[in-house]
Amino acid sequence: MSKVTLRKKIITKNRHSLVLDYYPPLKNPINGNPKRFEALKLYVFDSPADQWEREHNRETMILARTICSQRQLDVQNRKYGFLSDAMRNSGFIDFFKAEAHKKQKSNSDHWAMGLRYFIAFAGHDLKFPEVNDFLCEDFKNYLLSGPGISRWGRPIQRNSAVSYYAKFRAVLRIAYKKGYISQDLHALVKPISPKETHRERLTLEELQLLFETPSSSPLMKRASLFSGLTGLRFSDVQSLKWSEVRGKPGEYHLQFSQEKTESAEVLPISDQAVAFMGEQGEPDELVFLGLKYSKLRTFFMHCLRDAGIKKNITFHSFRHTFATIQLELGTDIYTVSKMLGHKAFKNTEIYAKIVDKTKRIAADRINLKTPDFIKEEMTTPVKFQFIVHRNKEYITNE
Numbered sequence: 001m002s003k004v005t006l007r008k009k010i011i012t013k014n015r016h017s018l019v020l021d022y023y024p025p026l027k028n029p030i031n032g033n034p035k036r037f038e039a040l041k042l043y044v045f046d047s048p049a050d051q052w053e054r055e056h057n058r059e060t061m062i063l064a065r066t067i068c069s070q071r072q073l074d075v076q077n078r079k080y081g082f083l084s085d086a087m088r089n090s091g092f093i094d095f096f097k098a099e100a101h102k103k104q105k106s107n108s109d110h111w112a113m114g115l116r117y118f119i120a121f122a123g124h125d126l127k128f129p130e131v132n133d134f135l136c137e138d139f140k141n142y143l144l145s146g147p148g149i150s151r152w153g154r155p156i157q158r159n160s161a162v163s164y165y166a167k168f169r170a171v172l173r174i175a176y177k178k179g180y181i182s183q184d185l186h187a188l189v190k191p192i193s194p195k196e197t198h199r200e201r202l203t204l205e206e207l208q209l210l211f212e213t214p215s216s217s218p219l220m221k222r223a224s225l226f227s228g229l230t231g232l233r234f235s236d237v238q239s240l241k242w243s244e245v246r247g248k249p250g251e252y253h254l255q256f257s258q259e260k261t262e263s264a265e266v267l268p269i270s271d272q273a274v275a276f277m278g279e280q281g282e283p284d285e286l287v288f289l290g291l292k293y294s295k296l297r298t299f300f301m302h303c304l305r306d307a308g309i310k311k312n313i314t315f316h317s318f319r320h321t322f323a324t325i326q327l328e329l330g331t332d333i334y335t336v337s338k339m340l341g342h343k344a345f346k347n348t349e350i351y352a353k354i355v356d357k358t359k360r361i362a363a364d365r366i367n368l369k370t371p372d373f374i375k376e377e378m379t380t381p382v383k384f385q386f387i388v389h390r391n392k393e394y395i396t397n398e
Contacts, residue, residue: 001075001076002022002023002024002025002026002075003022003023003072004020004021004022004068004071004072004075005020005021005023005068006018006019006020006021006064006065006068007019007020007021008044011043014045014046014047015043015044015045015046016043016044016046017039017040017041017042017043018040018042018043018044018060018061018064019037019038019039019040020037020038020040020067020068020071021036021037022035022036022037022038022075023036026075038071040064040067042060042063042064043060044056044057044060044061045057074182090127090128090180091124091125091126091127091128092122092126092127092128092130092131092175092180093118093119093122093123093124093125093126095128095171095175095180096115096118096168096171097115099170099171099174100112100114100115100167100171103167103170109235110160110163110164110167111167113160113164114163114164114165114166114167114168115167116149117142117143117147117149117156117164118139118164118168120147120149121138121139121142122135122139128175128180128181131172131175131181131185132183132185133183133185133188133189136168136169136172136185136188136189137189139165139168140165140189140192143156143161143164143165143192144158144161144192146158146161157195158192158194158195159194159195161192162191162192162193162194162195165191165192166191166192169185169186169189169191170186172185172186172189173186199317199320200311200312200313200314200317200320201317201320201321201324202228202309202311202313202317202318202321203325204325204328206307206309206311207225207228207321207325209307209308209309210224210225210303210304210307210309211225213303213306213307214306215299215303215306216299216302217295217299219288219290219291220291220295220296220299220303221299221303222276222277222278222288223237223238223276223288223291223315224315224318225276225318226273226276226277226288227315227318227319227322228318228321228322229269229270229272229273229276229322230254230267230269230273230322231319231322231323231326231339231340232267232319233316233319234293234296234315234316236256237287237288237291238286238288238291238293239286240254240256240286240287240288241283241284241285241286241287242280242281242282242283242284242285242287243283243284244256245274245277245280245287249271250271252268252269252270252271252273252274253266253267253268253269254266254267254269265341267339267341268339293315296314296315300313300314300315319340322339322340323336323340323348326339333348333349336348
């Protein structure tokens with residue numbers, strides 16, 4: 001491990017500049033070149049002429065020793081971002097843009113909007129040294145205020161703010177790992193807690209009805225029903241290739257990498273799901289070639305109307321449909337979690353809250369044996385009347 005030493009170097013006007021000496025030399029994280037010295041851009045007077053120069057020397061040496069101690073800690077922790085001025089003073093916005101471009105997979109992705117809202121908040125010229133916990137908390141409050149920067153000017157909902165802030169925190173984590181910032185702000189600043197919402201989905205009967213309804217776009221219909229039978233996200237359905245489909249009748253499975261989590265998955269699928277893929281193509285060809293997210297809204301509007309389904313269904317609703325129907329049919333939640341590719345079990349538990357059929361069955365499981373005379377009393381209809389009194393609500397039997 002390199003040792004950091006504070007040294008002086010003679011300069012003009014009877015002064016010494018202060019430099020840090022790294023020995024053995026450290027490797028620059030940008031170009032790989034060895035670096036032995038770091039100029040602190042500080043100086044002290046050789047022979048202070050007055051009280052001001054003596055005070056200047058004292059304060060400057062305190063600062064230099066503090067920097068030297070911090071650099072030694074950075075070296076011990078292998079954080080070498082300080083070695084590159086270009087890295088340390090580069091633009092955070094450009095870094096955010098680059099990461100958003102790598103992560104953005106489809107038109108439905110929130111990375112682009114997360115970047116737009118951060119630029120609206122911080123501007124285009126934010127440098128890495130300006131990124132701190134205060135700025136992070138300030139951006140959180142900005143999103144929670146519900147700003148509207150779209151062309152319609154509509155305020156964003158809380159769960160949109162949750163998603164945009166999560167993208168920002170992900171960029172902070174990457175920047176810290178790469179040495180652009182010295183503090184782990186991702187761990188320091190807490191995420192925005194989401195608002196619990198109703199997740200729209202189809203029942204098994206509605207899914208069957210949708211299957212039986214003629215459609216003007218067989219491609220989108222097949223892709224949607226395929227998602228309903230496998231639980232795959234749009235990004236995974238859109239990018240699925242024939243080379244990732246393995247097995248034989250009764251033993252088919254997909255071997256692929258999830259676009260969102262980038263994790264390798266092996267997902268068993270039914271023969272019926274394979275049938276929705278259509279005619280097999282070349283290994284490198286997309287299974288659902290030509291599938292575009294931008295055309296789904298119009299498709300669902302007409303398809304749901306023709307099927308007589310009055311729900312606000314999106315492509316992601318088929319993933320919710322898969323999860324809830326599996327739970328209703330008795331599949332244990334651990335298996336459902338694995339099939340959905342969830343890394344955290346808590347992400348699957350939300351589906352258990354909306355399985356109404358399971359709740360209904362559970363509610364009717366406990367029955368007491370009652371004598372006949374009590375049964376007669378229990379079969380008498382009971383009406384409830386709501387009485388509002390002093391801002392409180394009471395229920396009384398009539």
